[in-house]
Amino acid sequence: MSNVTVSKRRAGARAWTAADVGDQSGRIAVITGANSGLGLATAQVLAGHGATVVLACRDAGRGSAAAEAVTAAAPGARVETVQLDLASLESVRQAGEQITARFPRLDLLINNAGVMMPPYGLTQDGFELQFGTNHLGHFALTGLVLGSLLAVPRSRVVTVSSNGHKAGRINFDDLNSARRYRRTAAYGQSKLANLLFTYELQRRLAAAGAPTIAVAAHPGTARTELTRFLPSWTGPFMSPRLGPLNSWFLQSAEMGALPTLRAATDPAAAGGDYYGPGGVFELTGPPVLVQPKSRARDEGAARRLWTESERLTGVSPL
Numbered sequence: 001m002s003n004v005t006v007s008k009r010r011a012g013a014r015a016w017t018a019a020d021v022g023d024q025s026g027r028i029a030v031i032t033g034a035n036s037g038l039g040l041a042t043a044q045v046l047a048g049h050g051a052t053v054v055l056a057c058r059d060a061g062r063g064s065a066a067a068e069a070v071t072a073a074a075p076g077a078r079v080e081t082v083q084l085d086l087a088s089l090e091s092v093r094q095a096g097e098q099i100t101a102r103f104p105r106l107d108l109l110i111n112n113a114g115v116m117m118p119p120y121g122l123t124q125d126g127f128e129l130q131f132g133t134n135h136l137g138h139f140a141l142t143g144l145v146l147g148s149l150l151a152v153p154r155s156r157v158v159t160v161s162s163n164g165h166k167a168g169r170i171n172f173d174d175l176n177s178a179r180r181y182r183r184t185a186a187y188g189q190s191k192l193a194n195l196l197f198t199y200e201l202q203r204r205l206a207a208a209g210a211p212t213i214a215v216a217a218h219p220g221t222a223r224t225e226l227t228r229f230l231p232s233w234t235g236p237f238m239s240p241r242l243g244p245l246n247s248w249f250l251q252s253a254e255m256g257a258l259p260t261l262r263a264a265t266d267p268a269a270a271g272g273d274y275y276g277p278g279g280v281f282e283l284t285g286p287p288v289l290v291q292p293k294s295r296a297r298d299e300g301a302a303r304r305l306w307t308e309s310e311r312l313t314g315v316s317p318l
Contacts (some may be wrong), residue, residue, distance in 0.1 A: 015278075015286035018045045018258065021265045024052035028106050029264070030099055030145065032056045032084060032138065033113025035066040038160065038219055041257035042110060043070050046264070047077035054103070056084040056095060056113075056141075060110025086113055086137025087123035089313060096144025106148040108264050111138040111159040111194070117183040127312065128176040130183075134190035139197055139309045143317030146212070153211040157201060158263045160272075161194040161218045163282060166293045168192030170301055172308070193305060195274070195296035200306050202271040203299075204318040213271035215263040215291075220277035220284050251277070251284040259287035 029046050033039040034055035043053045049072050055070070057063030063081040070079045084099050085091035099106070114134045121131035142157055149155040168188030170179075177186050195216055201215040259275040269275075274292055279285030295301070310316050 001092045002022070013307070016262055016266075016288075017286065018254075018259065018261060021045055021049045021261055022267075023050055024265065027108065028054065028103050029110060030054040030056055030082075030103075030106060031108075031109035031110040031112055032086065032141070033058075035059065038222060038257045039110075039112040039259065040066050040069065041253045042103060042112065042260050042264075043079075044073045045261055046108075047071075047079060048074040049265075050077075051108075052078040052080070054080045054082055054099065056082045056099075058083070058085045058113075060085075067262065084113075084125045085124075086133045086141070087129065089123075089125050089137075089140055091124075092137055092140045093144065096141055099145050100148050104148055105151045106145060107152050107155050108147060109142060109149060109157045110260060110264060111142065112260065113138075114190075116162075116164075117187050119183070120181040121176070122176075126176070128178075128181070128186055130135065130186045130190040131175055131177075134187075135193035135197065136309060136313055138194070139317070140313040140315040142201070143313075143315035146317050149212045150210055154267075155212045156264060157198075157212065158160055158260060159194050159198045159214070159216050160260055161198075161216050161292075162187075162191040162251060163220065163276075164188045164204060164219060165191035165195055165218075165296060168293075168295070170196070175308070192293075192296060195292050196298070196302040196305050197309070198250050198274075199297065200299075200302035201317065203302075204254065206271060208318060210318075213269070215269055215271065215275070217259035217263040217275040217287070218277075218282070218290075219256030220279070220282055221250050222253050223250055255284065262287040275287040277282045 002196045029051050031039050034043045035057040060083050067079045083096050084095040121129040135254045198214045198216040265274045276282045277285040278288035278291040
């Protein structure tokens with residue numbers, strides 16, 4: 001899609017809000033990292049509009065607390081939890097088995113969970129923590145539950161990327177940053193991988209004539225727990241007390257969740273669409289169609305990443 005087309009879609013359009021989600025009765029949505037932040041905000045809106053939400057969370061206790069928060073906000077909503085640690089392929093496999101056993105038909109998989117710029121660390125399988133969690137864990141989970149999605153017309157895989165992808169490069173010679181770890185570069189790589197995965201998945205779904213589409217979103221800059229590894233000096237700038245001053249570059253988790261919600265529910269969304277905030281530098285604002293960096297559209301890199309992800313995870317989505 002050209003930038004001109006995106007601009008035309010933005011021009012004169014009414015701001016999209018949570019009220020536009022529409023009736024989600026009968027739909028089943030699995031949301032990773034749904035115990036806080038963007039995932040919890042997404043779950044609350046979907047549940048409030050009638051969807052069954054499955055909160056896939058690393059910590060079972062926090063998952064249960066999140067389920068109570070969702071039902072408190074949406075009395076009568078059907079909310080379930082699944083324990084999922086994306087930094088463990090064994091946990092991903094177990095979660096995938098539980099999800100497909102309980103839900104042979106799925107409408108939505110929202111790959112939301114992630115880590116951002118932590119000190120160097122490895123997943124249980126020896127992958128760099130950000131690449132392993134943000135990309136490989138979601139790649140594997142998608143492959144494991146895809147059969148349940150393929151059973152439902154217009155089902156969707158929504159993967160949450162970031163503006164951070166714009167600085168990302170896929171270092172195929174050192175995917176795990178073993179030679180040199182720079183937390184910002186590793187984060188950018190993982191978020192670029194999210195988009196390369198989305199576009200390659202969409203190409204493969206379309207080629208197979210599948211009823212499922214792959215869509216991506218990013219939240220701009222949202223006030224969530226994801227920022228906990230940022231330098232301490234950034235804290236004062238992100239304080240809610242400075243709302244009148246920082247509102248142009250920082251928004252609430254509820255606003256940050258809107259691009260994901262639009263990708264998940266907008267009837268006009270097409271496979272390969274990418275939603276983000278419509279404000280300055282895509283940092284804040286109502287969700288609109290946005291364009292990724294050209295590197296995210298590199299089909300050769302996407303195919304290579306897919307093949308490597310299959311090798312590393314042992315999962316072949318399509």
